[in-house]
Amino acid sequence: MNREGFDRRQWWALVRTGLRRDLRGGGGAVGLGRVRTRGLGPAAALLLLDFVLGILVAALIWSGLPALGAATAHLTFVAFVVATSLVLDFGTTVISPEDHERLGYFPISPRTFFTARLSTLVAYSWALAFALSAVPLFAWFTRGGPHVLRGVAATAAVAVLALFCALAIVALYTSVQERVPPRFVRSALTLLQLTFSFVLYGSLILLPRLVQAEELARYLADVRGWQWLNPAAWFAAWVALADGTWRVDVAVAAVAALVVPLAAFALGSPRLSLEYASGLGAAARPRADDGRRRDDEAARWRPWRARPETRVVGLLVAAQFRDDMRFRLTVLAIVPLTVVYLLAGLFDEERGGDPFLVYFAAVLFAPMLKAAFVRSDAYRAAWVFYATPARLTHLMLALKNVIVARFLVPYVIFVGLLLTVFSAVPHVWLSLLLISLASHALLVADMFIAPQLPFSLPPTPGRQAGASLAMIVVTGPVALFVLAAIKGGFWASAGMAGVLIVLNLVLLAGFEARVRDVMARAEAEN
Amino acid sequence: MIETTELTRVFGTTVALDRLSFRAEPGEILGFLGPNGAGKSTTVRILTGMIRPTSGRALVAGIDVVENPIEVKRRIGYVPESGAVYETLSGDEYLELVGALHSLDRRVARARADELLSLVGLGEERRQQMSTYSKGMKQKVLIAAALLHRPEVLLFDEPLNGLDANASLLVKELLRGLAAQGRTVLFCSHILEVVERMCTRILVISHGRKLAEGTPEDLLSDTGTASLDLAFARLTGGEGAAERTADFLSSMGE
Numbered sequence: 001m002n003r004e005g006f007d008r009r010q011w012w013a014l015v016r017t018g019l020r021r022d023l024r025g026g027g028g029a030v031g032l033g034r035v036r037t038r039g040l041g042p043a044a045a046l047l048l049l050d051f052v053l054g055i056l057v058a059a060l061i062w063s064g065l066p067a068l069g070a071a072t073a074h075l076t077f078v079a080f081v082v083a084t085s086l087v088l089d090f091g092t093t094v095i096s097p098e099d100h101e102r103l104g105y106f107p108i109s110p111r112t113f114f115t116a117r118l119s120t121l122v123a124y125s126w127a128l129a130f131a132l133s134a135v136p137l138f139a140w141f142t143r144g145g146p147h148v149l150r151g152v153a154a155t156a157a158v159a160v161l162a163l164f165c166a167l168a169i170v171a172l173y174t175s176v177q178e179r180v181p182p183r184f185v186r187s188a189l190t191l192l193q194l195t196f197s198f199v200l201y202g203s204l205i206l207l208p209r210l211v212q213a214e215e216l217a218r219y220l221a222d223v224r225g226w227q228w229l230n231p232a233a234w235f236a237a238w239v240a241l242a243d244g245t246w247r248v249d250v251a252v253a254a255v256a257a258l259v260v261p262l263a264a265f266a267l268g269s270p271r272l273s274l275e276y277a278s279g280l281g282a283a284a285r286p287r288a289d290d291g292r293r294r295d296d297e298a299a300r301w302r303p304w305r306a307r308p309e310t311r312v313v314g315l316l317v318a319a320q321f322r323d324d325m326r327f328r329l330t331v332l333a334i335v336p337l338t339v340v341y342l343l344a345g346l347f348d349e350e351r352g353g354d355p356f357l358v359y360f361a362a363v364l365f366a367p368m369l370k371a372a373f374v375r376s377d378a379y380r381a382a383w384v385f386y387a388t389p390a391r392l393t394h395l396m397l398a399l400k401n402v403i404v405a406r407f408l409v410p411y412v413i414f415v416g417l418l419l420t421v422f423s424a425v426p427h428v429w430l431s432l433l434l435i436s437l438a439s440h441a442l443l444v445a446d447m448f449i450a451p452q453l454p455f456s457l458p459p460t461p462g463r464q465a466g467a468s469l470a471m472i473v474v475t476g477p478v479a480l481f482v483l484a485a486i487k488g489g490f491w492a493s494a495g496m497a498g499v500l501i502v503l504n505l506v507l508l509a510g511f512e513a514r515v516r517d518v519m520a521r522a523e524a525e526n
Numbered sequence: 527m528i529e530t531t532e533l534t535r536v537f538g539t540t541v542a543l544d545r546l547s548f549r550a551e552p553g554e555i556l557g558f559l560g561p562n563g564a565g566k567s568t569t570v571r572i573l574t575g576m577i578r579p580t581s582g583r584a585l586v587a588g589i590d591v592v593e594n595p596i597e598v599k600r601r602i603g604y605v606p607e608s609g610a611v612y613e614t615l616s617g618d619e620y621l622e623l624v625g626a627l628h629s630l631d632r633r634v635a636r637a638r639a640d641e642l643l644s645l646v647g648l649g650e651e652r653r654q655q656m657s658t659y660s661k662g663m664k665q666k667v668l669i670a671a672a673l674l675h676r677p678e679v680l681l682f683d684e685p686l687n688g689l690d691a692n693a694s695l696l697v698k699e700l701l702r703g704l705a706a707q708g709r710t711v712l713f714c715s716h717i718l719e720v721v722e723r724m725c726t727r728i729l730v731i732s733h734g735r736k737l738a739e740g741t742p743e744d745l746l747s748d749t750g751t752a753s754l755d756l757a758f759a760r761l762t763g764g765e766g767a768a769e770r771t772a773d774f775l776s777s778m779g780e
Contacts, residue, residue, distance in 0.1 A: 013626030017612055017619075024614040024655065101610045104576035106627040107599035 005109035014108070014116035019123065047131040050081060054135045061139040067243035068250065069220030071154065071236035072227075074136050075161055079232045081132050082125045082165040098377075121166040129162035140239065153242035157235040160261055164231070167264035175267070190328060228253055231260070309390055309398040313454050317402055320376055320455060327455075330372045338365045342415065346422050358423075359435055359486075360479040362415045366408045366439040367446050367471055373399060374452040375459045382456035392453065393515045397508075399454045400443055412436050430493045431486050437500035438482050442475065444507040451515045527552055527710055528573060528679060533582035535568050535734075542568040544734040545582065550727075552678075555701060555711040557725030559718070561762050565734040566714045567607050570683050573712070574604050587679050587710075600628065603672035607683040607714070609664055617643060617652035617659070617667045621674060628675035635674065642670035645700075647693060661688030669697060673704075680704060683714045698724055722754040730761050737761045 023043055057077055061070045103113075130137075137158065141151030172192060180188040227233060228249065237253035320327045338361040345357030385395055416432045485496035528550040535543040543565045550556040560566045571577045573586055575595030584591045587601040611620055618639065625635025643652050646666035656664055665688045672680065682701070686694045698720065705711050705726075715721050721728060722742045730738045730745070738745055738761055742754060749757040759765045 007629065009626045009629060013623050017615065017623050020619070021612050021614045098610070100576065101606070101608060102612060103627075104571075105574040105599055105602065105604045105606070106624070107596045107629075108627060109596060 005111045006115060007109065007112045010108055010112045011116045011119070014103075014113070015119045015123070018116065018120035022120070022124075046085070047127060050128055050132040051134055053077075053081075054132045057132070058135040058139040061136055061143055065220055066222065066240075066245070067150070068233075068236055068240035068245055069222065071140075071157065071239035072230065072233045073220055074133070074154075075157060075232035075235050076230060078129050078132055078158055078161055079165055082128050082162050083169065085128050086121070086125065086166065086169050118166065118170065121170065122163055125162040125166045126159065129158050133158045147243070150239060150242040153238045157238045157257070160257065161232065161235045164235075164257075164261040164264060167261055171264045171267040190332060231257075234260070307394060307398060309394040310401055312390070313395065313398040313402045314406070316454055317373065317406070320378070324376055324378065327372065327376055330375075331369065334365070334368045334372060338362070338368075338411075342418065346418060356479060356483050358415065358419065359431075359482050360475060362412055362435040363439045363442060363479050363482065364471060364475045365411050366403050367442045367475070369403050369407055370399070370443055370446060371471070373403065373454055375457045376455035377459060379456055379458045382453055385453050385456070392451075392519065393512045395453055396447055396451055396515065397511070400440075400447060403443065404440060408436065408439055412439075427486075427490055427493065430490065430497070431482075434482050434485060434493055434497055434500065437497060437504060438478050441500055441503050441507065442478060444504060444511070448507050448511060448514055451511075451518050527585070527588060528556075528712060529585045530569070530573075531583045533569065533572065533584055534580050535565075535572060535577070536580045542734050543572075543579070543582075546731065546734065546736055547582075548729050548736065548739060550710050550712055552708045552710050553705055554727060555705045555713055555725045557721040557728040558712055558714045558731075559716075559721060559728060559758060560731040561764065564732045564762075566731065567683060568734075569731075570604070570607075570681050570712065570714060573598075573681055574602060575599050600675075601678050603675070603677035603680045605665075605668050605672045605682045605685045607687070609661065609668060609687060611656055611664055611667060613657040613659075613664075614655055616654055617648055617656060617663075617670075620656065620667055621671055624671040624674050630675060638674055639670065642673055643667075646670055646696065662690055662693060665689055666693060669700075673700075678709055680709055680711045682711065684716070685713070686715065686717060686720065694720075718754040718758055728754075730758065732762045 057074050060073055063070070065073075099113075133154075137151060137154055140154035141147065143150075173189070176188045176192055177185055234253040234257035237250045237257060240250050241254055321331065322328075341357045341361030341364070345359070345361065385392065412432050412435055415435065416428055419428045419431070482496065485492045529548075531547050533543055533546045534541070546565070546569060548556075558566055558569070568577070572579050572584055573591060575591050575598050578592055586598045589597045589601070591598045612623075615623065621639035621643070622635065625632070625639065628635075630638070643666075646669060648663060648666055648670075651659065651663060656667065659667070665685070669682075669685060672682070680701070685697055685701075689697065701711055701713065701724065713721065713725060725742065727739065727741055728745055729736065738748065738757075740748070745754065745757045745761075746752065749760045751757040751760055759767065
């Protein structure tokens with residue numbers, strides 16, 4: 001053991017193991033899950049996507065905005081991408097309750113464990129932040145002629161901001177574990193995830209809509225007063241100072257950007273230990289009174305005359321949501337995303353715009369849920385699907401049916417009520433039928449492209465955020481078609497409904513053959 | 527040496543261990559038996575420093591597990607019942623990790639890993655991800671990992687899980703040899719014939735309490751039975767299995 005309980009060799013071994021564990025993933029899945037994905041891994045694909053998004057940010061920097069405003073925009077985006085990815089994909093890297101089971105009996109000091117865990121998180125944060133900032137940093141070095149100091153300041157701001165995001169998340173999660181009584185830790189973490197997601201998505205999507213476009217332009221042109229509430233602006237102050245913007249508030253913000261990460265470090269560092277992992281592991285385990293609740297849930301998840309496969313999937317979804325912290329947090333990260341879109345859409349309509357985002361959110365909801373419902377830490381148990389006479393096609397369709405019956409329908413009804421009360425959309429319930437059919441078609445198309453059994457694939461970091469972005473890109477045009485039909489009047493809507501019904505039927509008719517084909521390929525490959 | 531005094535552990539309202547006291551000496555293989563949920567794994571997890579006792583004391587190699595868990599962890603070799611490993615690592619990589627966690631010199635760790643993996647019969651597979659391993663192969667890696675730093679106390683919780691007959695034979699010989707070198711072995715298993723043949727003494731617990739302790743011969747004579755199976759059933763209330771099975775089989779035949 002080296003100085004003050006920190007062991008460098010242990011630290012390096014743990015960091016390497018953490019990265020290997022998170023980035024390799026995928027192995028050991030059974031049946032269809034064994035089909036290997038070719039090309040870029042999900043994490044690499046996410047980095048590439050961030051790199052491409054960075055080109056847009058660089059255009060903003062080159063556009064001639066004042067350095068403080070452009071840096072604030074750039075760094076806000078960095079903070080959003082890093083925090084979202086950490087919450088969506090790497091949340092369990094912070095939590096990692098399984099570490100205690102695997103490492104608890106080795107002579108590792110809390111300090112070494114904390115440093116290793118933090119190093120892994122910082123590695124992810126920096127990879128994401130610098131993939132996004134590669135082109136923007138070039139822009140900072142070259143905007144209006146070469147400027148090394150400004151480029152260095154921007155590089156430091158990106159690095160420290162990403163570090164701050166990782167530290168802030170660690171401090172939040174560990175504070176909950178430490179301060180909340182053990183029996184409420186699971187609920188508290190769930191609430192934290194929900195709040196976090198709302199804040200993240202809300203700040204990026206809702207805020208620019210709530211403030212007028214001119215106001216936003218004014219904000220970026222001259223950051224002052226309440227605008228300093230955005231922590232990214234504090235780090236942007238470094239770039240502004242390097243660029244020659246000397247103001248008292250800018251200097252104070254620059255100092256805050258130095259002090260706050262240190263405070264977050266002090267808050268999180270004593271807590272992120274193996275004991276913390278043990279506490280979370282204990283909190284994640286079912287409580288003694290769960291048996292009674294399990295019976296209640298089983299009864300609730302057995303609709304009358306449902307196929308046995310539907311009952312199986314319903315039961316699995318309920319049990320996973322109750323006991324699998326990772327799954328619960330993933331699902332709870334999806335809800336705010338769509339709710340924020342809903343609110344933004346309604347707000348747009350109030351201002352005389354189209355409620356496009358309302359339709360977008362409703363269409364997006366089901367396919368995004370499906371992506372979460374096929375991945376779980378319990379993926380090894382999927383052997384049971386292959387060792388029983390249950391038909392794989394029925395199980396996959398049952399997953400779709402559970403999503404539709406238990407999530408999509410209530411969600412669409414909720415959207416319908418919102419539209420009825422707050423919106424002037426014509427023939428609301430025909431619109432809802434269109435939304436439901438479009439979402440269903442996307443869901444079936446997704447299943448058709450990649451047939452997957454429920455909870456049969458291992459969770460892979462980078463996949464959730466990447467899948468969410470891909471789904472958002474695909475859903476946009478679909479939602480536009482739905483909106484165009486609704487605006488076209490009753491008959492256009494009815495016509496579109498007819499087209500979607502046929503599309504759904506065609507996809508479902510070909511599904512069985514598609515699953516057989518994929519199974520045959522999987523067997524041939526393994 | 528392992529010594530517990532009035533060891534108690536409560537989870538919520540459940541008493542998992544109830545004032546358990548026992549001692550295992552160097553050179554001894556102590557068989558640790560009990561029905562499912564008796565508190566064996568809880569005891570072992572306390573001895574490894576993974577969880578704290580609610581009350582009572584536990585010493586491993588003369589060190590208090592609560593006061594100095596890190597020192598205890600340096601001296602133990604543990605095979606967990608759960609068989610939990612980082613499956614995205616290969617067998618080689620896992621042993622490299624364990625070597626680093628025990629602060630072994632890199633070359634020493636590698637040499638010992640080679641030696642141990644060869645001994646347990648893992649060949650080229652050692653370079654594959656453990657997610658592709660069978661249960662027995664993972665168990666072999668865990669056994670190798672438990673011995674890598676040459677610990678003085680061995681806590682083996684169901685070490686024969688998933689092992690084939692040859693590997694089981696090897697592990698049993700290994701444990702006997704390690705005990706003969708003066709190491710203390712705590713051996714938890716449900717395979718009573720193995721326990722009867724291997725262990726110098728046996729401790730039986732149920733509902734967290736000690737039911738019996740002694741040599742296999744002591745247990746047989748105290749319970750008036752002819753085999754450890756029957757002695758265990760008598761001690762833990764598992765008698766009448768034949769009648770219950772007959773009832774069930776007749777209901778299946780209807």
